[in-house]
Amino acid sequence: MFDRSIKIAPSILSADFANFGQEIQAIEAQGADWVHVDVMDGHFVPNLTFGPPAVKAFRPHVKTFMDVHLMIAPVDPYIEAYAEAGADMIVAHWEAGPHPHRTLQAIKATGTKCGISLNPGTPANVISELLDLVDMVLVMSVNPGFGGQKFIPSSVQKVAQIREMIGDREIHIQVDGGVDPTTVGPLVAAGADCFVAGSAVFKGGSVDNPEVYGQNIRAIREAAEAAQKTT
Numbered sequence: 001m002f003d004r005s006i007k008i009a010p011s012i013l014s015a016d017f018a019n020f021g022q023e024i025q026a027i028e029a030q031g032a033d034w035v036h037v038d039v040m041d042g043h044f045v046p047n048l049t050f051g052p053p054a055v056k057a058f059r060p061h062v063k064t065f066m067d068v069h070l071m072i073a074p075v076d077p078y079i080e081a082y083a084e085a086g087a088d089m090i091v092a093h094w095e096a097g098p099h100p101h102r103t104l105q106a107i108k109a110t111g112t113k114c115g116i117s118l119n120p121g122t123p124a125n126v127i128s129e130l131l132d133l134v135d136m137v138l139v140m141s142v143n144p145g146f147g148g149q150k151f152i153p154s155s156v157q158k159v160a161q162i163r164e165m166i167g168d169r170e171i172h173i174q175v176d177g178g179v180d181p182t183t184v185g186p187l188v189a190a191g192a193d194c195f196v197a198g199s200a201v202f203k204g205g206s207v208d209n210p211e212v213y214g215q216n217i218r219a220i221r222e223a224a225e226a227a228q229k230t231t
C-alpha cells in the first residue's frame with residue numbers, strides 16, 4: 001500500500017564527517033524515517049561530496065531507507081555504481097542533461113526506486129511527460145550545493161502544481177532545503193509528504209547527545225502532522 005504518511009529524511013551532509021556510521025545509527029534511533037545522501041560533483045553544483053565507495057560504506061548502517069540525491073552532470077554513467085553501492089532510491093536532476101527520460105529509464109533498470117528533482121528556477125511543467133516513470137518528485141527549495149540555506153517560499157506553489165499534475169498516481173513529493181518546523185506546514189498543505197532536513201535535524205546535537213536529534217525530528221514531524229490534520 002502506498003505510504004502517504006509524513007517522512008523525515010535527515011541529510012547526512014550536516015553530520016559529523018568523521019563519524020558517519022554512528023551518526024546514521026543515531027538519527028535512525030531518534031526517529032528518522034529515511035536517510036538522505038547528497039552527492040555533489042563540483043560541476044553541476046559548486047561542492048564535492050560522496051562517491052559510490054562512500055555510499056557503499058554508509059549502506060550497512062542504514063536500516064530504514066537510503067535515498068541518494070545525485071547533483072551530478074553527466075549523471076547516466078554513474079547510475080549503476082550508485083545502485084550497486086546500495087541506494088534504495090536514486091534521484092537525478094531534470095537539469096542534469098538533455099535526456100531525463102533516458103536517465104529515469106536507466107535508474108529503473110537497476111531495480112532501485114526512481115526520482116526526479118527540480119531546481120528552484122525550473123518550472124513544474126517540464127516533468128509532465130516523466131511522471132509515469134517516477135516514484136518521487138524532489139522539489140529543491142534552495143539552490144543545490146550546500147546545507148543551511150534559506151528556504152525559497154515559491155517552492156510551496158510549485159509543490160501544489162506538482163500535486164495537481166500527479167493526480168491519483170502513487171508518487172511521493174519530497175522537499176529539500178531550509179525545511180524546519182516553521183516552513184514545513186505550508187508544504188504539507190500543498191501536498192508534500194517527505195521532508196529532507198539537514199541543519200534543522202543536526203543542530204545542537206551529536207552522537208554523544210543524540211536526544212537533540214530526536215527533539216529536532218519530532219518538532220518537524222509535529223508541525224507537519226498538525227498541518228496535515230487541518231488540510
Ligand SMILES: O=C(CO)[C@@H](O)[C@H](O)COP(=O)(O)O
Pocket residue numbers: 011013014036038069142143144145146147148149176177178179196197198199200
Ligand atoms: O541537497 C541539498 C543541498 O543541495 C540538501 O539535502 C541539504 O543538505 C539540506 O540541508 P538544509 O537546508 O536542511 O540544511
Ligand SMILES: [Fe+2]
Pocket residue numbers: 011036037038069176196
Ligand atoms: Fe539533498
